Amino acid sequence: MSDRLTIETAAGEAILSRSGRSTLALSVRPDGALELKAPRGASLDSIQAKVKAKLRWIVRQRIRFHEMRRDRMPLRYESGATHTYLGRQYRLKITEAPVAAVRLKGAYLHVSGPTKASESVRALLEAWLRERARAQFTARVDKWKPWCQARNLPEPSARLLRMPKRWGSSHRNGRILLNPELVKAPAICVDYVIAHEICHLKHPHHGRAFFRLLGEVFPNWQNVKARLESSQ
Numbered sequence: 001m002s003d004r005l006t007i008e009t010a011a012g013e014a015i016l017s018r019s020g021r022s023t024l025a026l027s028v029r030p031d032g033a034l035e036l037k038a039p040r041g042a043s044l045d046s047i048q049a050k051v052k053a054k055l056r057w058i059v060r061q062r063i064r065f066h067e068m069r070r071d072r073m074p075l076r077y078e079s080g081a082t083h084t085y086l087g088r089q090y091r092l093k094i095t096e097a098p099v100a101a102v103r104l105k106g107a108y109l110h111v112s113g114p115t116k117a118s119e120s121v122r123a124l125l126e127a128w129l130r131e132r133a134r135a136q137f138t139a140r141v142d143k144w145k146p147w148c149q150a151r152n153l154p155e156p157s158a159r160l161l162r163m164p165k166r167w168g169s170s171h172r173n174g175r176i177l178l179n180p181e182l183v184k185a186p187a188i189c190v191d192y193v194i195a196h197e198i199c200h201l202k203h204p205h206h207g208r209a210f211f212r213l214l215g216e217v218f219p220n221w222q223n224v225k226a227r228l229e230s231s232q
């Protein structure tokens with residue numbers, strides 16, 4: 001038999017149970033709750049210290065479960081539903097109008113069209129996102145043109161390409177292929193992916209020289225990469 005109680009820890013509330021076990025076990029439940037299974041004699045202080053030491057791991061687990069929950073939740077195409085553009089969340093506001101249009105206004109994404117049917121809203125929104133992706137990526141890739149020219153590298157140009165498992169790739173002719181889904185990520189993450197692909201124009205492989213150059217042109221890229229991975 002084990003008695004359970006709720007305690008306050010560095011990672012927020014946790015459910016603590018004690019039993020005849022010899023070490024403390026931590027686990028994060030799919031709903032994000034922290035569970036602690038402690039030996040009967042373990043002091044609260046030692047339990048708290050262990051939680052503190054594992055804080056990063058706990059946060060990562062929670063992010064992972066959060067993503068899994070979100071992945072299972074399909075996007076909705078009705079007024080009030082949330083959609084992401086350049087890392088910001090917008091609520092859909094759908095109206096009927098003879099001419100189809102999509103525009104951002106404050107915290108809202110206004111979609112108007114001849115019908116409010118979700119299939120039609122979805123098509124309008126996807127076309128708009130693709131157009132925004134093209135405009136955003138082109139402007140951001142074009143900023144690298146002088147940099148490439150100064151290094152005798154091919155002139156970079158952005159192209160959209162749906163890729164199931166990657167954000168970007170590059171070709172030695174200067175073509176930078178970018179996943180249109182990337183336009184949902186924060187702008188700094190878009191810039192990171194582009195910088196990464198630009199560095200490949202100089203160094204095709206992920207060798208030491210590649211990462212040295214990436215660190216020069218995009219200091220702190222590791223943090224931005226982690227942000228990109230947790231934002232999706």
Ligand SMILES: [Zn+2]
Nearest residue numbers: 196197200206
């Ligand atoms: Zn790469």
